[in-house]
Amino acid sequence: MKDLYCSYYTESDEITSYMISKLNIKDNDIILEPSAGEGIFIDGIINQQKNIQIDALDINEKAVNILKKKYSDMPNVKVRLTDTLLDRQLDMYADRQLWLKITDTLEDKELDYISDNGGYYDKIIGNPPYGAWQDYDKRKILKKKYKGQYVKETYTLFLYRCISLLKKGGKLSFIIPDTFLFLNMHKSLREFLLKSTKIEEILIFPSNFFPGVNFGYSNLSIITLEKDDCESVKDNDVKIFTGFKTVRELGRIDENSENLQCFCYKQSDILKNENYKFIITDNSKIAIINDSKVRIGDVADVVTGFYSGNNKEFICAKSKEIKGAQNYRMVDCDKIYDCYDLKGIKNVAEGYVAYVKGSSDTRYIRKEDEWYVRWDKETVDFYIKDKKARFQNSKFYFKTGIAIPMVKSKQIKATLMRNRVFDQSIVGIFPKEKDKIYYMLALMNSNVINKLLHIINPTANNSANYIKQLPYREPGYETLMKINSNVVKILDMNPETDIDKIEVVNEENNKIFDLLYQDIL
Known part of the structure; x- marks a missing residue:
């Protein structure tokens, strides 16, 4: 389902169960769903019967009202109507080391909180809105808050925002378009990802795997990562899977399907690519492309x-x-x-x-x-x-x-x-x-x-x-x-x-x- 906020609600059991499994949820985890929609991810997490806390946020008042009624008898699920990208309570939870400039929007007591905390959530899962229109006044605010990021695209801002909310060692799984991997406008985001997280794997598949969605401009992807800002992230191996023919293959990437291709790159090598692009081909070809002395330009x-x-x-x-x-x-x-x-x-x-x-x-x-x-x-x-x-x-x-x-x-x-x-x-x-x-x-x-x-x-x-x-x-x-x-x-x-x-x-x-x-x- 798509609404006026460009939210494409997750309606695939295969996608939902795969993403939840990647988080390795444990007792006492504090979990964020930043664009909760109909609560599909929340339902799957609750079914694991763990002792956890879930914060469910959404900008759509109608969706929030439904969620509040749905989880009214579950005190461990807190539903809140808010704009995740500008929410002041989340600002309090953010990792100051990763945040670029929010000091002019916070009170002194909130800054004290940030100084003592490196993120708040153990796990974050989501299907953020893609391509939602931001009016010009809001863009000005977002440009100030998310310096260096491309503010016309909502899903990349959600990804950036949510990584800042993770504890060190916390895990995130998002389903988003794959354009962040190579478009020049997302250069700053890629650098941030490659230097501040360990990217575990990225699955790239046709957008029509997602019921009701069929982008002409890109595929969809599921990215799973762990927050870690130490120097060792550059030695992390990133696995990228392509070639999916059916949605059922998303949960079977270890079964050596004839369709699937797995590419493995060190984050340090991706950082050497022009504009930090994820060039998805054999490593030898990447080296030749990067080392080409003469280009069309x-x-x-x-x-x-x-x-x-x-x-x-x-x-x-x-x-x-x-x-x-x-x-x-x-x-x-x-x-x-x-x-x-x-x-x-x-x-x-x-x-x-x-x-x-x-x-x-x-x-x-x-x-x-x-x-x-x-x-x-x-x-x-x-x-x-x-x-x-x-x-x-x-x-x-x-x-x-x-x-x-x-x-x-x-x-x-x-x-x-x-x-x-x-x-x-x-x-x-x-x-x-x-x-x-x-x-x-x-x-x-x-x-x-x-x-x-x-x-x-x-x-x-x-x-x-x-x-x-x-x-x-x-x-x-x-x-x-x-x-x-x-x-x-x-x-x-x-x-x-x-x-x-x-x-x-x-x-x-x-x-x-x-x-x-x-x-x-």
Whole structure:
């Protein structure tokens, strides 16, 4: 169940029992459920019949009222309506060594309490809200309280917050999206995890294992960790399990299932990765990726494109048949111009130029221009001045480059763009050596680059920063000439009728790139 707080309630017995088992609950444990929801975890813990105390918190008043009634005859379960991220009582329980700055929000007596205590809870279990909207006033508060953390995402703040509430040696088990493992925005959280906890294991599995959930942008994960801020955490071995086909396999990771893969890394090695990312592949490949001396970002400018500030007003589609065009106006063909001027089309009241936006059905070259952006001089002047518009990386507009959709598909479909403005949904790649444009176009359509990009960033987005990090291999003269010749052949073909022929030539390119990158494959 999902509510307006972006809470996805745990409704899987396999997930619930697995997470509870990882906590190794003992008599006299003090346990926190920071987003209690319907009390699924609490029910499972109570069934163990241990002498424990449970604090159940939730921001949803309706859920809290149900929980209070449900546990009214259990004095060891304390239910409280609160915002876990800002709760003052939890501030009293926090580990001052891990907390960055809360002194300006606490009274002196509370500070005395914190000074004498290193966390409060023995065990914490939860399924925190994912992606809940934080209004701008609350973001300001969260930025001050959680300095260095990405405050637009709730689940990572819950994880950070709850680790500070654990006693040293206390254990936590959370079910959360796996994006914290590799997105650049979560760099500070990863550093905190790797230096302040011993991560026991991480299970990564499809989000549809969770009833009622199916994220398009990521998988789900279960992370189990122990709080320990000593130097020895860096020698801890982190086990990461992938390849789950059914939810039942979550409780059978020791049974050598044919589907499952187990990767084991020392925390000290993960700390050596760029931005402390969890790169989930063989250790030898990680070393090669990390040690690559030349990357795409070194040999090409990799940038995102233009945003009008109001696409429905300034962007037009060629026809209603174009994917995503239903709510857009159709372009007036008499108002389309061949203008490549950053200052706009002169001496017209309203004019449009071809615009690269969205995904492509084909590789190497798009079938046709599907989108157009208003580009008369008066409108371009407006873009430059308007606070909502982003006239970013404008020196690359109308240049020859390579377009990659920001939204990832199973196979990258990179296309050549000439004399076009490109949208912010497009990553534009502009080789610094102009004779490498065809080589780079073929490289970005290769299987090896597709594989590497999914390793570096398994989420649904191909952002410019990740493409910059891809290892680059310089071709010899003969290789460059062969790739260039193949790309010329492809560009002379019809992207609609010659699909099979294009794939044959592309496969020739793949074999060349497989040799160049054979140490990583």
